[in-house]
Amino acid sequence: MPWLWYVGPLALLVVWYLTGLRGRHEARRDAELVRWRVLMTPKAASRRSGAQRDTRKTVADIDGPRPVRSMPGSLERMLGDAGGGAVVSRYELVPKLAYVAIVGPDAKNGSEHQVVVAKLAKAAPRLTVCPLPIVDGRRAPNTGVQFKKDPDFMEQFLVEGPEAKPIGRWLSARVRDALRDFPDAWLFVQDRVMAIAVYGPVDAERLQELVVAADAIFAEHGAGGAPSLLFEDSEADEDDEDEDDSEADDEDDEDESDEDEDEDEEAAGAERAVR
Structure with missing residues (x-):
């Protein structure tokens, strides 16, 4: 069959191309994670000029949030609520209390995202906060939990959950301000665990903003005295x-x-x- 002479090399070319794309994507992701860890270290501003040089090192060689192999079970399970996927790496912000997970696509989930998961001091109402969907270039009607005294928040976010009053109390002004400052955030809360996620490829600055938003929410509801998630x-x-x-x-x-x-x-x- 002469046509096989063409199909075989073409298939090899496609595999080579896709493998190359994946390799370049992983290299870029690793470089962004290194940059993020540099940004999270003390005196980061004075070290940013050396960030490009630091990206030549391995992730383990950089100071900042420490890479770990696993997280507490309750935090690991919360990743499923945030979208699931294949966990690429985990970083410790506060031992046993707060971590960052870098999640890639798998057979069931095609979205790459980053998640800060943390333990809460008290059981919280189950809730989800996400950016209000845009339909035909306009914000969709907000059919979720109503915050009539905070119309700006309602214009940006959809809040869903079975208990409106407890949810309203948990989403205090400070928590809402933290979400407003990072409008791409998705917040998931269940029992004594929260997860705040951002979707898309890893970007160092955006990942740092995610941790800053998580820090403000954790300061309001976090366990263990709510220590800072930022490296001081x-x-x-x-x-x-x-x-x-x-x-x-x-x-x-x-x-x-x-x-x-x-x-x-x-x-x-x-x-x-x-x-």
Whole structure:
């Protein structure tokens, strides 16, 4: 069959092309994850100039959120509510409390997305918050849980769940503000676990914004005293303390100098009185 002479090489060419695309996509994803970890480290602003150089290293060589092989079972299960898929990597934000999962497509889910999953201090009502769908270039009518005192929020997000009043209380002004600041977010809450996700390929800046939004919500409802999900700069804090101490010392020196001047003036006044 002469036609097989053409089909065989063509099939090999297609496989080679698709494999190359996948390899380039994975390389780009890994580079973006490295950039994100650099952005999440202390003094990130001063290190951004070296971010391109850092992307040559492996993900494990970069400071920042630590890659882990697994998460607590309740958090791992929550990934299913956020869309499922094949978990590519996991990063620890706060041990046992909060993690970032990078999820790729699989046979059932064709969407690539990133998720912050975290434990809550108390059981919460089951709810889902997603961007209000756009139909024919216009926002669809909001048929979800109503927030009549916050029309701006209702114009951006659809909130669904079986218990409107508990959901309204849980989605406090602070939580709604965090979602407004990151309008691409999808929020899933069930029992004592939350997941906040963004869909699409990994982008370092957008992934950092996702963690910032999750941090604001976690500060309101998080377990374990709701520690920060962001990597804080302890060295900068120490520098600030040193500056404060230095300023305090300067003030003390000024006070002592003023006291000396006052004593000199009093002595001069007393001497004039004697004369």
